[in-house]
Amino acid sequence: MVASFRVGPIAPLRAAATTYVELVRNCPLAVLFVFFFFGLPKVMGVYPAYTTAVIVLALYTGTYVTETIRSGINSVAGGQAEAARSLGLTFPQLLAYVVLPQALRTVVAPLGNLFIALTKNSSIAFTISVGELTGTAQRVGNATNNYHAAFLAAAIGYLLLTIPSGLLFGAIERRVAVKR
Amino acid sequence: MAETPVVVLEKVNKWFDDLHVLCDIDLSVDSGEVVVVVGPSGSGKSTLCRCINRLEPIDSGTILVDGAPLPAEGKELARLRAKVGMVFQSFNLFAHKTVLQNVTLGPVKALGQPRAVARERAMELLDRVGIAEKADRYPAELSGGQQQRAAIARALAMGPKVMLFDEPTSALDPEMIKEVLDVMVELAEEGTTMIVVSHEMGFARSAAQRVVFMDGGRIVEVAPPERFFSEPESERARDFLSKILAH
Numbered sequence: 001m002v003a004s005f006r007v008g009p010i011a012p013l014r015a016a017a018t019t020y021v022e023l024v025r026n027c028p029l030a031v032l033f034v035f036f037f038f039g040l041p042k043v044m045g046v047y048p049a050y051t052t053a054v055i056v057l058a059l060y061t062g063t064y065v066t067e068t069i070r071s072g073i074n075s076v077a078g079g080q081a082e083a084a085r086s087l088g089l090t091f092p093q094l095l096a097y098v099v100l101p102q103a104l105r106t107v108v109a110p111l112g113n114l115f116i117a118l119t120k121n122s123s124i125a126f127t128i129s130v131g132e133l134t135g136t137a138q139r140v141g142n143a144t145n146n147y148h149a150a151f152l153a154a155a156i157g158y159l160l161l162t163i164p165s166g167l168l169f170g171a172i173e174r175r176v177a178v179k180r
Numbered sequence: 181m182a183e184t185p186v187v188v189l190e191k192v193n194k195w196f197d198d199l200h201v202l203c204d205i206d207l208s209v210d211s212g213e214v215v216v217v218v219g220p221s222g223s224g225k226s227t228l229c230r231c232i233n234r235l236e237p238i239d240s241g242t243i244l245v246d247g248a249p250l251p252a253e254g255k256e257l258a259r260l261r262a263k264v265g266m267v268f269q270s271f272n273l274f275a276h277k278t279v280l281q282n283v284t285l286g287p288v289k290a291l292g293q294p295r296a297v298a299r300e301r302a303m304e305l306l307d308r309v310g311i312a313e314k315a316d317r318y319p320a321e322l323s324g325g326q327q328q329r330a331a332i333a334r335a336l337a338m339g340p341k342v343m344l345f346d347e348p349t350s351a352l353d354p355e356m357i358k359e360v361l362d363v364m365v366e367l368a369e370e371g372t373t374m375i376v377v378s379h380e381m382g383f384a385r386s387a388a389q390r391v392v393f394m395d396g397g398r399i400v401e402v403a404p405p406e407r408f409f410s411e412p413e414s415e416r417a418r419d420f421l422s423k424i425l426a427h
Binding site: 082093 | 253254255258259260261262264265266268270272275276289290335
């Protein structure tokens with residue numbers, strides 16, 4: 001949706017979307033975690049660390065998803081949009097029925113990348129003491145003094161999540177491929 | 181009292197930066213009329229065509245379609261575009277939709293027709309342009325000529341007041357040109373209002389009521405085809421015709 005604003009005809013929405021993307025994607029994730037964890041309670045009351053982590057990861061990954069989808073939109077030949085406009089479709093209809101279905105097909109692979117990156121980026125939530133995989137491995141390592149085994153287990157844990165994700169996106173890509 | 185012309189252009193001007201692509205264009209097209217626009221590359225004829233449904237905005241002048249001035253971008257314009265059929269040089273069929281879905285999309289989404297009605301009408305049109313058996317194929321599985329005929333059916337499905345053709349055969353080989361022109365001649369004979377930008381002089385000669393010759397962004401000459409091809413008034417048109425008819 002934010003990607004639609006970025007390419008849309010409404011200037012304030014375009015500006016807002018651009019501001020969001022540029023602010024959030026240009027900050028390191030660890031900084032965002034700390035900023036939201038310690039800063040947000042001052043304005044919006046206290047959230048549990050886990051909720052904060054989910055919000056921050058969503059905002060952060062959202063910027064990359066936005067830009068990926070935008071590049072997909074730009075990859076759809078201009079003639080497709082012109083044909084849709086000349087049929088009398090409005091801008092939202094043109095996006096929904098003609099441009100986005102084609103754009104999303106071309107960005108399945110990069111979206112798969114982002115999904116995997118999201119999984120791995122969750123490890124940074126351990127800066128705000130969320131009990132995710134990397135943080136847990138750290139604690140197990142501390143307790144048992146066997147860091148090798150603990151982090152090997154963590155690595156396998158990540159692979160168990162990310163490799164199937166990769167396979168899933170590969171399957172989706174084959175499924176929706178456009179005949180050209 | 182005469183009928184309102186379907187398309188009227190008055191003192192239309194358009195610039196691309198410093199380039200004056202349309203200079204004081206005046207043109208009026210009546211219902212049922214077939215007008216073929218010819219001229220050298222860069223003479224502004226495609227731009228003229230694209231301005232009529234406002235794919236390109238104009239800088240000054242007025243364009244009336246069906247008696248009403250072209251509105252600004254938005255819902256009003258979308259409604260008006262629904263009355264103007266457009267056929268492109270590069271077909272521009274929706275790549276992710278079947279031929280049938282290409283033809284029904286506009287009627288269902290822009291006109292709000294029930295799906296079954298749109299489907300039935302689409303099949304009639306596809307039959308008329310001779311590709312009914314390709315209805316469930318994707319554009320990439322069709323030849324260029326078949327794709328362009330599907331694109332014509334898609335435009336006709338909207339029940340347009342006027343059909344614009346922007347060099348519809350320039351991307352096709354000779355055999356396919358013929359199958360597309362046959363469909364266009366048939367439409368012309370049935371009284372469809374058409375504005376055709378084309379290099380097909382044979383089509384202009386047989387189907388047009390008027391030939392508009394453009395050069396350098398201006399309309400240089402407007403004449404019935406028999407007069408335009410046998411005794412063009414302007415030096416520029418004579419020169420153009422001698423070049424293209426030399427072979």
